[in-house]
């Protein structure tokens with residue numbers, strides 16, 4: 453009988469993992485528009501998830517793996533939809549989706565926004581939606597880090613102190629970290645604080661980045677382009693369906709339908725002489741080419757499915773599983 457192990461030099465056998473390696477799963481939660489998705493992209497150092505100035509941008513929880521070698525760390529961030537009082541079937545589903553992202557966590561990041569530099573009101577007063585998030589987190593048995601984002605907007609940094617003290621008293625988090633996701637302030641400190649909460653080990657292959665397929669991100673990039681160019685009900689009533697995704701010799705051919713709720717919305721998305729749709733298509737195509745690293749031909753269609761945001765089956769199919 454031969455023993456393979458004996459024939460190998462012990463020096464050449466790779467260690468199971470570095471003794472200092474830490475890895476774990478961390479959800480980022482907060483009310484809409486506080487900057488959760490922007491933070492995920494900033495931490496990863498690449499644009500993966502979509503982020504816009506409109507509340508309600510994220511619809512599906514997305515896993516995005518941050519990795520560094522020194523010290524060896526893997527953090528699987530779960531970017532969740534912002535929590536708010538649901539007004540439609542779509543709103544209800546977004547809440548369920550956020551809750552679904554909260555299982556199996558090693559830590560949770562509660563994201564709040566820095567108090568605005570203006571006004572003399574009580575800067576420790578949170579918004580109703582923040583309170584809802586805190587209520588929901590009472591069910592989550594993972595250590596919490598409170599992140600206060602957008603500190604770049606504060607002209608008077610001392611405004612932050614009362615909020616930090618208040619949140620420390622109220623939530624007793626493992627750490628409180630003021631950051632700016634857009635300016636990259638304190639991100640290393642945040643990673644260091646999170647790392648302390650993670651178990652030893654390695655969870656993912658070094659090249660594993662996300663749990664979603666390319667098609668998902670392609671549909672999201674189209675939705676991002678629509679969100680940036682339209683107002684009011686249009687962004688909330690839009691869904692993107694990828695109809696074709698084919699590798700041609702020199703490019704990827706993608707056909708997608710922009711699903712809207714009403715005929716009047718269709719007219720807005722197409723725009724006078726089709727200009728709006730052309731603009732959306734150009735912006736989306738450039739970002740998809742960046743993301744895929746290939747030339748793309750993008751064809752967009754606009755389709756009306758009356759009142760889809762009020763229909764639970766349609767919402768699940770169109771909003772939570774885009775790119776399928």
Ligand SMILES: Nc1nc2c(ncn2[C@@H]2O[C@H](COP(=O)(O)OP(=O)(O)OP(=O)(O)O)[C@@H](O)[C@H]2O)c(=O)[nH]1
Pocket residue numbers: 482483484485486487488489490491502503504505506507508509510511532533534535601602603604605631632633634635
């Ligand atoms: N000034 C400033 N703006 C920021 C910062 N982080 C995010 N933003 C902006 O805040 C807006 C919302 O960002 P998102 O990342 O989409 O917010 P979100 O929390 O993911 O929002 P939902 O997906 O709707 O829940 C965008 O316009 C961002 O550019 C920051 O650190 N400073």
Ligand SMILES: [Mg+2]
Pocket residue numbers: 488489490502503509510531532533534
């Ligand atoms: Mg988001």
